Structures are given as C-alpha cells and as structure tokens.
C-alpha cells in the first residue's frame with residue numbers, strides 16, 4: 001500500500017490511493033446519528049454511552065512540543081546523555097509486543113476519558129497524513145494508530161505501540177501543512193527512537209498489567225485527563241514516579257531533531273517547525289493561567305534556537321501550501337465555530353479578499369450546507385470536485401452536502417461510484433451507510449458497517465453506528481455484539497461482558513459454532529476484568 005516513492009509534499013493526488021487508516025472516534029453529534037433502536041436492554045446504556053462520548057473536556061495541557069509532555073514517561077534524567085543505555089532498541093527490556101499491549105490499553109483509556117472527533121473526513125485526512133509522513137520517518141513498524149481528540153488546544157502525543165494522538169486544535173493553530181507536519185514529525189520521532197522503552201528503568205519493568213495501567217493513567221493525566229487520570233495512579237510513590245516519568249528535555253530535543261529530518265525528507269518546509277514553536281511561544285506567553293506543565297517546563301529559548309540552527313543548513317526555498325490541508329483547516333474552523341451562520345460571514349469576508357481561493361470556497365460551501373443553504377453549497381462543492389474528480393476528500397464532502405439537502409439518491413450514486421474505485425474506503429463507506437439509513441435501507445446499511453467493522457476494527461464510530469442500524473434492522477443479537485465491542489474499546493469490560501451474555505442468551509443452542517465463539521470471548525473478558533481489578 002505504501003509507496004517508498006520519491007519525496008515531495010503531501011499531494012492532492014495521493015488521496016486516491018486507498019489507505020486503510022485505523023482511526024477511532026466517537027460519533028457525538030446526535031443529529032448525525034442513525035435512527036434509534038427501541039430495545040429496552042439497549043436503551044439502558046445510552047446514558048453510559050453519552051457519558052463516554054461527551055467525556056468531560058478537561059483542561060488540556062499544551063503540546064508536548066512546548067512542554068516536553070508527549071512521552072510523559074521515561075528516564076528521570078534531564079539531559080540526552082542521561083538516557084539509560086539499554087543497547088539498541090531491539091534489545092530493550094520492553095518488548096515490542098509489550099509496547100503494543102500498552103498502546104492498546106492506553107487507547108481504550110483515552111477513548112473513555114477524552115472526547116474524540118467523529119468526523120469521518122477529518123479522521124481520514126489526519127490518519128492518511130500520519131501514514132504518509134511515517135514513510136519518511138525512521139519508524140520501522142508498519143502499524144500506526146492515530147486518534148483525533150476533540151479539543152481546541154494545541155496538543156499532540158505519542159504512546160507505545162505506534163499510537164499518535166492529535167488534538168484537532170492543532171489544525172486550528174498550524175496555519176499550513178508545514179507547521180502541522182512538524183508536530184507530527186516530532187511525535188513520530190518519539191516512536192522511532194523508542195523513547196518509552198529506552199526510558200523505562202529496570203526496576204520499573206513490572207508485571208505488564210500494572211505497568212500498562214500506570215502508563216495509561218499517567219498519559220491520561222498528561223494529555224488532559226487531569227485529576228481523573230492521576231487518581232488512577234494510586235499511592236504517593238506511584239505519583240512521584242509519574243512525575244519523574246513525565247518529561248525529559250533530552251528526549252524532546254532528540255524528537256525535534258529527528259522529526260525535522262522527517263519533515264525535510266517528506267519535501268516539506270523545515271521552517272515550519274520554527275514557525276510552529278514561535279506561534280506556541282506567542283500564544284501562551286501572556287496567559288494568566290498557563291497550563292500546569294508550562295510552569296515547570298517552558299518552551300525554552302534554547303530549544304527554539306537549536307531548531308533554528310538546524311534549519312539554517314537547508315537554505316531558503318519556496319514551499320507551496322497544500323490545498324487539502326487548507327481545506328481541512330477550514331473544515332476544522334467550522335467544527336469549532338459557534339454557529340454555521342457566523343462562519344458563512346467569516347468565509348464570505350475572506351473570499352472578498354481572495355475570490356479564487358479554493359480552500360475558502362470549500363469552507364464557505366460547508367458552512368452554507370450546515371446553515372441549510374443547500375443549493376449554493378452543492379453547486380460550490382460540485383465545482384471543486386470537477387476540478388479534481390479523484391479526490392476522496394472532495395467527493396465525500398459533496399456526498400455529505402447531498403444528504404443534508406435530502407438528495408439521498410444522488411449521494412448514494414456518488415459514493416457508490418467512488419467506492420468502486422476505492423473499495424472499503426472509510427469516509428465513503430460511513431457516508432454510504434448514513435445515506436442508506438436515511439432511505440430506510442437498514443439491511444444494506446448494516447452490511448456496509450459490518451464490512452467496515454472488519455476493516456476498521458478499532459473505530460468506535462463504526463461499532464456505535466453498527467449497533468444502531470442492527471437495531472433498526474431487527475437484528476438484536478447484532479446490537480449486543482456491536483455494543484460489546486464498543487464498550488470493550490472503551491475498557492468498559494463489565495458492560496461488554498453483559499452484552500455478550502445477552503447475545504449468548506438469544507443465540508440458538510443449535511448454533512454451536514456461535515455459542516463456542518461467544519463462550520471464548522466471555523472467558524477472555526472475565527480474564528480482562530480480573531486484570532483490571534487486581
């Protein structure tokens with residue numbers, strides 16, 4: 001799937017390749033949800049689901065880029081020379097398998113504690129960009145998992161097992177793809193340098209469940225879970241350890257340096273990192289209540305100077321902006337806006353200054369669609385798609401606008417045409433399911449989402465929507481199975497277990513294969529629960 005082709009900026013053209021990112025987000029916006037299922041055993045957990053979906057917006061800390069928080073574990077030494085010498089990465093005490101498991105557990109904790117973005121187009125863009133940039137990094141593992149957090153602050157983090165977390169706010173603040181990629185490059189460097197494994201001390205290499213829970217708790221605390229996360233780290237000793245694990249200037253500088261090389265290899269502007277640093281420096285310099293971590297670990301002049309001197313060797317060169325990035329940035333601005341109407345005014349004003357700017361036209365079209373000005377919105381999106389018919393971001397956006405306008409048949413025709421070229425593409429399939437549900441074609445929508453649940457096993461939006469549509473299609477066992485997976489992915493094992501037991505009760509005794517599968521999953525979950533409680 002990935003081409004080891006020559007460098008070059010992220011291009012529009014690359015989007016027609018089918019990339020299967022493994023994204024996760026929770027569909028939060030009730031208006032976008034498919035119809036409701038009335039089964040009483042199902043409605044009872046709506047409250048829990050809503051709580052999971054709207055998890056408190058706890059004040060996020062600033063990007064690890066500023067604060068050195070991305071890898072809030074590892075050596076308590078403060079200089080790069082203090083990194084424990086564990087030999088090369090492969091001989092590390094923490095095996096890649098252990099890292100993978102910690103990463104999975106960590107993702108579940110993040111999903112349960114923080115609101116994630118459910119927009120299939122933004123998720124696709126971010127996941128694709130992470131995969132693209134990873135090709136130019138020093139990362140050797142193929143599996144990366146990106147999670148997009150619904151938070152306006154600049155933040156990004158990396159976790160063991162190839163996990164990259166990004167606050168959607170990063171796209172609000174990073175004005176072009178070069179600035180944006182500098183942050184992603186930095187996080188990829190934390191992964192490729194295996195800062196986690198290198199930082200863990202010998203005596204801290206405890207039994208896996210304890211270690212995983214501790215790391216997850218620390219990370220949640222670090223990325224915005226606040227006290228909720230820290231409370232999970234029991235005891236004064238653990239809390240002290242947590243603080244020692246949180247940062248290291250040495251690792252941050254290494255991540256800057258390695259990340260910058262990645263950005264350059266990808267054909268992007270190395271100055272983007274300098275601009276990003278300066279932007280964050282300015283943004284938080286005068287805050288009356290700076291994030292906790294900035295108090296102890298400001299983005300130092302030294303760090304900015306280091307990056308600046310590394311950038312100097314590349315000399316001046318013109319780097320174009322990426323149209324896709326600017327479009328997705330405008331989509332993000334609309335996402336965080338108070339109302340679509342206010343954004344219609346903003347984009348119209350911007351368009352007066354630059355009438356030919358396609359990204360602004362795109363923003364205006366989305367805002368118009370959300371403001372129910374469907375005719376104008378569809379005409380604009382249609383023109384943008386004609387200019388580049390093979391771009392999934394554009395066709396998906398037009399299909400969404402068609403659904404909003406009630407032109408479901410046209411939307412279905414459009415996504416089916418595109419899916420023929422890009423089978424199983426995540427945003428196209430999600431939009432197809434939405435359109436089919438709007439038409440009352442529940443069985444077909446269920447089949448689409450079932451297929452997605454295989455391709456995108458870690459995507460909680462897929463499981464959420466699959467449960468809903470199974471209910472509409474009258475497949476109650478299906479509802480419970482999908483719900484079980486939804487809860488499992490949020491580490492809500494007790495609830496997941498309940499749903500599997502409901503499913504088993506409804507399954508015919510004669511269906512021995514299904515019963516055996518369910519028994520196995522129930523036994524696995526009981527083990528998970530015991531681990532969680534110990």
Ligand SMILES: [Zn+2]
Pocket residue numbers: 064065068069070071186187190252255
């Ligand atoms: Zn970092």
